[in-house]
Amino acid sequence: MKAMFRKLLQKYAIDPIQLKALFVASLKMDFRKKGFSPKGRSQKATFWYTILSYGMISIFLAAGVFKVTDVASYSFLILTVSMLMMAMAIIIEFHEIIVNPLDADILSHRPISSRTFFIARLANLFFYVTTMGAALTLVPAVIGIWVKGSHWSFFPLFFTISWLANLSAAAYMILLYTFLIKIVNYDRLKDILAYIQIAFTFLMILGYQFVPRMSEHIQSGQIAFAFKSAWNFVIPSAWFTGLMAGMMSGFSLHFLALSVMAIGSTIILLMIAFRNISLQYAGYLQKISEKTERFEKTPKQRIRTVAAKKRWRFGWIKPGEEEIGYELTARYLRRDRTLRTRLFPSFGIPLAMLVFFLYDGSLKDPFSNTAGFNTIFPLIFLVYVAFFFHEIISTCENWSASWIYWSAPVQKPAGIFWGGAKLFLSRYVLIYFLIILAILTIKMSLVHAFWVTLINAVIFLDYFLFLALFNSHYPLSRPFERGQSNMRFLFSMLLLPVFVFGGGLEYLVFRFPEFLLPAILILLAVFFILWKWADHLIDQRLKKLEYGA
Amino acid sequence: MIELRQLTRTFGNLMAVDHVTFTVPSGQVCGYLGPNGAGKTTTIKMLTGLIRPAGGTAVIEGFDILKEPIEVKKRIGYVPESGALYEKLTPMEYLQLIGRLYHIEEAHLKHRIDEFLQLFQLEGKENQRMDAFSKGMKQKIVIVSALLHNPDVMFFDEPLNGLDAGSALLVKELIRKLADQGKTIFYSSHILEVVEKICDRVVILDHGRIVADGSIQDLRRMTAESSLEDIFSQVTHSEDMEEIAEAFSKLITS
Structure with a gap:
């Protein structure tokens, strides 16, 4: 039987010895822990x-x-x-x-x-x-x-x-x-x-x-x-x-x-x-x-003066570590296609749902009594955007270049993370909420659209900071792993209960608008507490982190 | 023997290797030099079947690289510049995989791997995963994997990368001995002292074209320079290095 199988393979120019050797080696490699670090994910x-x-x-x-x-x-x-x-x-x-x-x-x-x-x-x-x-x-x-x-x-x-x-x-x-x-x-x-x-x-x-x-x-x-x-x-x-x-x-x-x-x-x-x-x-x-x-032409560099950049930031980015994190993340989000394509679709989902509901006619003013769950449902999906950012931002095709974080005299490692996070919030999330605001005004007054967008933005910020508590890597410092997308999908499913909190809260404040402003203030207070806490935690974790871990 | 016939390769508008023609007879160590981007690695990749020539061809041990690539591959060994390995495997697993691809008998293969590893002072490491190895240790495995099947023609692209002094000395001696046994060696490197020491002949490439070809003595006579370093500078027009270094040092200390 074995001999017959060999003959059959050889008939089609397939070398059975090489075939077995290649197949066995591939399986061995697929099922081994990635990286030499004991912390490496298997x-x-x-x-x-x-x-x-x-x-x-x-x-x-x-x-x-x-x-x-x-x-x-x-x-x-x-x-x-x-x-x-x-x-x-x-x-x-x-x-x-x-x-x-x-x-x-x-x-x-x-x-x-x-x-x-x-x-x-x-x-x-x-x-x-x-x-x-x-x-x-x-x-x-x-x-x-x-x-x-x-x-x-x-x-x-x-x-x-x-x-x-x-x-x-x-x-x-x-x-x-x-x-x-x-x-x-x-x-x-x-x-x-x-x-x-x-x-x-x-x-x-x-x-x-x-x-x-x-x-x-x-x-x-x-x-x-x-x-x-x-x-x-x-x-x-x-x-x-x-x-x-x-x-x-x-x-x-x-x-x-x-x-x-x-x-x-x-x-x-x-x-x-x-x-x-x-x-x-x-x-x-x-x-x-x-x-x-392949030899590529150097892309045209946009010429912008440092002074102009600094004016634009209004002191939002601190010089030093934050600036480094901001600049590096900005460039990689523009040029690293794997990073881009793993992160940006998450933005499209709530946006597409909003458009869907707009088309269906089920997008209504949540302050009105006739509004269904549809209005807030897509916005609640924004938690995925926050989750995907934290899950993906530490990975990069050029992750091995991150040795520089360890060899350079970095005073506050968390600053590098916050630089990347602030870039994401100011350059992408802010614009994103403005687009949402514009879409909402189609079906409700500008004032209502503003409040709906604002409370969702604040809930988003709280989710973002809550998830930051679990961050333990520098931006762009880990390789992509096979199966990572599937794992992300699984974790995002486990996050479903978090929606209940956001959805429930929104339902309450739209039914009782007098609580809207206090709710926003409380959420902002939570945001600042989480920020300080996350800053401390991330800094401690990054100081203990080893290169390649 | 390696025979390059008008070997050419383009990338877009760039002529990476421009109608290169020369022959390396058996038993010769041919140094292949050139500045960064001259086309050295591209030439080797074409000869070893990694990329296809845009024009021309080459014959290795009587087999055309385009018409009979498998026959060529059976007879060559290649140490790539990238030093790529399946690092999740152990040296034993990796070398067994390579040996089986060349149909080396199982009993003989194990024995041969043990001997090679011993020569490179890697005994006791054969069952450890290579992702924990240093660059030099990995390079030793890459070299062993190129020699395991006793090829007639060998391509070395920066083989001393990461090797310690003792191992580098071993590899240099090994290359000479293999050439003495009649093997054909194609040696590409930037370390001119090593090329000067072990190569019978030097081919210098610049912008994809051969700008010098001959033994060290021939090149000395042609250029009236005493060292390979000076010959290289002259034929590749990189004589003003001292000035650049001066400017650099000023920049660093300013």
């Missing part, structure tokens, strides 16, 4: 966080919809989320498994055939697709047995079909990624990936808004998708739903067509990967190697 732990977060999402989703859907609609919802999550994970977190710049430096000059290399990386990716896919679909497959019109066979059928769907989602991403490597240089590729990440983030957060619009009807709380529409043929998850529904209740012509598309597309994708991409794999590595050889 990659294994990150992986389990990912699995846990996916498991939680799938449980929430399945438990939330299993009573109000039929087999096809339930399968469609779960498969859509699962395929979307899988695609997002691969393009954002795991794309370097497909083509890794480090491989280009270490292995490009070794005698490894293009196909052996590609299959080894594919096997590595297959491991993640299978484990993450199982986390996303195992529980929904069990819960699905109790969906209206379902029976015990739902579990094995759905689990198998969802695995196929996830494999298909992964294959789409491999195709997309390798196609992009082919047509653009590596730096441009990173830009495009960043835009894709933003698109996915919006789709994940706002996607549920589309659900009612895609349903045939939502009557007495029942969601039923239109499974005879033409849109089925353009959404891959609908193809696999067709396969699932056909297996469960018999194949109509429509389901049969969808099933053919599901199986056919997966086979075609895998064939393209095996026949075409695998042979060009060495070329992709060469393309990545060229990134270091």
Whole structure:
């Protein structure tokens, strides 16, 4: 059997010894702690966080919809989320498994055939697709047995079909990624990936808004998708739903067509990967190697005098450490695309929700008695903006340059952090609230819009300072880690109870406006107390921090 | 033997390597010099298959780098300037991976790794993760990984980076001995004293073009300069270093 397998591999120009060596080494590296520091976060732990977060999402989703859907609609919802999550994970977190710049430096000059290399990386990716896919679909497959019109066979059928769907989602991403490597240089590729990440983030957060619009009807709380529409043929998850529904209740012509598309597309994708991409794999590595050889024009520097800059700041930034943190963070938020794309989408979410509710007509003056929860709901999401800042600002592609913090005579390490934080608040958050104010004035008076914006801004500042209490790193001093986005997603879900506080408070002050000003004053007092406390804590922590920890 | 035939590489409008042609026969240590950005590393990356030439080609041990890259790669060893390693692995795991990629027999591989590590005074460290290693220790592993499969042609790009004095001496001696055994050595470095000491021949590159090629003695005769440092300054037009250093020191102390 083993000999036959070897022969089969060799027939397709795959070296079994090299394949095994590469695959085993990749798995070993993936599951080892990052960095030599004992405090370094284990990659294994990150992986389990990912699995846990996916498991939680799938449980929430399945438990939330299993009573109000039929087999096809339930399968469609779960498969859509699962395929979307899988695609997002691969393009954002795991794309370097497909083509890794480090491989280009270490292995490009070794005698490894293009196909052996590609299959080894594919096997590595297959491991993640299978484990993450199982986390996303195992529980929904069990819960699905109790969906209206379902029976015990739902579990094995759905689990198998969802695995196929996830494999298909992964294959789409491999195709997309390798196609992009082919047509653009590596730096441009990173830009495009960043835009894709933003698109996915919006789709994940706002996607549920589309659900009612895609349903045939939502009557007495029942969601039923239109499974005879033409849109089925353009959404891959609908193809696999067709396969699932056909297996469960018999194949109509429509389901049969969808099933053919599901199986056919997966086979075609895998064939393209095996026949075409695998042979060009060495070329992709060469393309990545060229990134270091690219000569770029120096961007035009904006000429501004130091005096003008200082006038603009009105004494908001103290000279020394704060100024350093401010300037450095400003430049990196402008130039580090990974940093930008991990941080800025968080701004878009509450903004997009506001626009959504404006469009729906559900955005109303919260001071009026007819206002629903919708008005304050998007603004409460601002806590994510604060959370994402604290989670992301310590990471950077050039994190290793942060040794300078340790070697320079820094008197007050927290000053560097506050410089970055003040930059964020003054250059981004302030403008952001002004935009929110402008949007709110469409549906309410300027005075009401001002008060709504002000109390949200103050709540935001309190959240921001509260989260700062947990900060323990300099800005831009840690590497990005694979799985970090997933962990952030999990933590942000755990933050949900914090919304209740902000939402509850806002509800009260809008119902009893006489408490609005005292509430703002109290929140500001809390803000100053938190600031002093955080300043002390961060300074103490940074003084004890070691480089690379 | 390495034979470069009109090897060319461009990046946008920039000609990084401009129709470079020369041959390095077996048993020769060829020093490849040039200022920063001259095209040295780009040449080596093309020869080792990391990037593709825009024009021309090269033949290594009778195999064309474009037509038979795998055959070329079986015969070369490469110590890259980046010193990149899979640092999450231990030296044993990393070198076993490399050895298996070259199909070295398992029993022989283990024995060979142990011997190499012993020569570089890394015995006892074979099962420690390399991300805790110093730069010099990592560089030793990079060198071992280039020599493990006994290649006929070796490319060294700043191989002494981070090595301690003893190890640097060992590597220099090793290169000479390997050349004496008939191996072809392509040695790129900025340390002119080392190049002067170990290389049979020096090729100097500037703005992607060869500006000097010959043995140290030939170059001395051509330029009427006594040291390689002076020869290098003359052919790359960097003679005014003393003036720049003077200006620098004034700036520092001002």
